[in-house]
Amino acid sequence: MKIRNILFTPTLFIVMMSALFSCGVDRWPEYAAETELDTWIDSVMRQEYLWYEEIPTVTPNKYFLAPAQFLKELIYTTLDKNYSYIDTLNKVESPNYGFDYTLIKNSNVDTLYNALVTNVLPGSPAADAKLQRGEWIIKVDDKHITKKNETQLLQSGNALKLTLGKYELQKDSETKKDKGVVVETRTINMGAERMVEDDPIPVYRIITSATGVTVGYIVYNHFTAGTATEKDKYNNKLREISHVFASAGVTKVVLDLRYNTGGSLECAQLLASLLAPKEAVGHIFAELKHNNKQSYKDFSLLFDPDLIGSGVNMNIEGGYILTSSTTTGVAGTFYDCLYPVANWEILGAALPSTGVATESFINPKHGWSLNPVVCNVYNIAGESHGGVSFPAKYTVDETSLTNLVTFLPLGDKEETLFSMALGIIDGTYPPKEEEKPKPDEGTTEEKPETRTLKHVYHSQGYRVKGGIKLK
Known part of the structure; x- marks a missing residue:
C-alpha cells in the first residue's frame, strides 16, 4: 500500500475564517500559515478515518491548536483508544542504557x-x-x-x-x-x-523438554521489518530462525510477547505464515475493511508463501504465547488472526486486541506524519475483537513474592512463564493436588500495588505508537 501525500486545500477553511478578517484588512495569509497543518489533518481524517462519521464539528479557533492536541479533538474516543496519532518526520532517536x-x-x-x-x-x-x-x-x-x-x-x-x-x-x-x-x-x-540498536528478536533458542519434545523459544518485542539502512533485516532474521527451528524438528513454539509494543501488520503476517500449519498456507490470515468512502481499498492478507520467501513454513499446530500487562493490543490482533487455524494458548496476562490498523499520510511541507485508524482487521472466521482482551489460560503475576525468585533472564528454563510453558508441554503443570503447597506453607505476601511504584522503559521499542500499521 502506498503512503500518500494529502495536499492542503483551504477552501472550506477560508469560509470559516472569514469572521477573523478585521477592519477590511486581509489577514488570510497570516491565518493560513498558522492553521494550514490542522486543516490538512481535518481533511484527511474526514476522508480516511474509520469512524469519520463520529468526527465532531470543529470551531475555527481549534485550528490554532498544536497538531497532537488538534487530533484529540477529532478522534472517536469510544473506540479509538490512542490508536491514531501524529508524529514528526524528523524524529531523532535518543541514546539509552538499553x-x-x-x-x-x-x-x-x-x-x-x-x-x-x-x-x-x-x-x-x-x-x-x-x-x-x-x-x-x-x-x-x-x-x-x-x-x-x-x-x-x-x-x-x-x-x-x-x-x-x-x-x-x-x-x-x-x-x-x-x-x-x-x-x-x-x-x-x-x-x-x-x-542502541533495538533488535526486536533479542533471544531465541531450542530446548528439549523433560519428555523429549523439541521446543522453539522466541522473544519478539515489536513487529518491525528492519532498519533505515537494512529494510528487511529483522524479517530476514525471522526467516533464518524458521530454518533453524525446522531443521531441529521443533514441534512446539513458545512465543514471548511480554514486551511487544506493536508495529507492522506485514511483519505479523510474516510471523504467522512461518508458524501456521502447512494446510493454512495460501488461505486467509486477515481481512481489512475500510470506511464506506474507502471500501474500494478493502483487501485480504494470506498466510503467504511468497512472503515466507527465503524462510520455511514450520508447520506448528500449536504453541504458547507469553504475555504481560505491557503487551500491546497489536499482539492481540496477531493472535486473533492466528488462533482460528492453530491451537495457541496465552500464559501470563489477558491479551488485549486493537482489531484495527492505521495508515501513514505524509505532509512533506510541514514534516508531519498522520496515522489514523483506517480499517478493521478480521480473522478468517470474520471476527474482529477490537477492544476485547483474550483471557490467559493461566494468569500469573510475575512480581508476586514467590514468582520473583524465578524472575530470570528471558530464555532461562527456570524463568517463571517459560518454565510454566515447558511444564504444560510435559504434563507437569498445573501441579497435582497433592503437590500443591499446604496453606501453612505459604509466604508472607504483600499486595503488588503497595510495592510497585512505576515501570520505566529505556528500550527504543517502547516508542512504537498506535494500532497495528499497514506498512
Whole structure:
C-alpha cells in the first residue's frame, strides 16, 4: 500500500475564517500559515478515518491548536483508544542504557526503592556490563534509590556504578513463613548512554523438554521489518530462525510477547505464515475493511508463501504465547488472526486486541506524519475483537513474592512463564493436588500495588505508537 501525500486545500477553511478578517484588512495569509497543518489533518481524517462519521464539528479557533492536541479533538474516543496519532518526520532517536526496570519498595525501609531489571537489549551499555534481567539495582554510585532521586540516579545518561542484588525467600524468625529479601551480590560499572540498536528478536533458542519434545523459544518485542539502512533485516532474521527451528524438528513454539509494543501488520503476517500449519498456507490470515468512502481499498492478507520467501513454513499446530500487562493490543490482533487455524494458548496476562490498523499520510511541507485508524482487521472466521482482551489460560503475576525468585533472564528454563510453558508441554503443570503447597506453607505476601511504584522503559521499542500499521 502506498503512503500518500494529502495536499492542503483551504477552501472550506477560508469560509470559516472569514469572521477573523478585521477592519477590511486581509489577514488570510497570516491565518493560513498558522492553521494550514490542522486543516490538512481535518481533511484527511474526514476522508480516511474509520469512524469519520463520529468526527465532531470543529470551531475555527481549534485550528490554532498544536497538531497532537488538534487530533484529540477529532478522534472517536469510544473506540479509538490512542490508536491514531501524529508524529514528526524528523524524529531523532535518543541514546539509552538499553535496560528497563520496575521500581519496587524496599521491604525493610519504606522510603527506599530497589529497581528490578525487566529487560536488557543486546549490544547496549547494560549488556556490555553484563547486567541481567532479574537482577536488582540496590544503589547507584553508592547512593540508595528514593522516589525523589530515582530519575537523577538512573536516567542521568552518565556512566554508572551499580550495586546489584538477588531476590531470595528467607524464613521470618517470628512468623516462620517465607519472606522476600534482596541480598547484595556484586557491583558493576556501566558505560554512559549511547545509541542502541533495538533488535526486536533479542533471544531465541531450542530446548528439549523433560519428555523429549523439541521446543522453539522466541522473544519478539515489536513487529518491525528492519532498519533505515537494512529494510528487511529483522524479517530476514525471522526467516533464518524458521530454518533453524525446522531443521531441529521443533514441534512446539513458545512465543514471548511480554514486551511487544506493536508495529507492522506485514511483519505479523510474516510471523504467522512461518508458524501456521502447512494446510493454512495460501488461505486467509486477515481481512481489512475500510470506511464506506474507502471500501474500494478493502483487501485480504494470506498466510503467504511468497512472503515466507527465503524462510520455511514450520508447520506448528500449536504453541504458547507469553504475555504481560505491557503487551500491546497489536499482539492481540496477531493472535486473533492466528488462533482460528492453530491451537495457541496465552500464559501470563489477558491479551488485549486493537482489531484495527492505521495508515501513514505524509505532509512533506510541514514534516508531519498522520496515522489514523483506517480499517478493521478480521480473522478468517470474520471476527474482529477490537477492544476485547483474550483471557490467559493461566494468569500469573510475575512480581508476586514467590514468582520473583524465578524472575530470570528471558530464555532461562527456570524463568517463571517459560518454565510454566515447558511444564504444560510435559504434563507437569498445573501441579497435582497433592503437590500443591499446604496453606501453612505459604509466604508472607504483600499486595503488588503497595510495592510497585512505576515501570520505566529505556528500550527504543517502547516508542512504537498506535494500532497495528499497514506498512
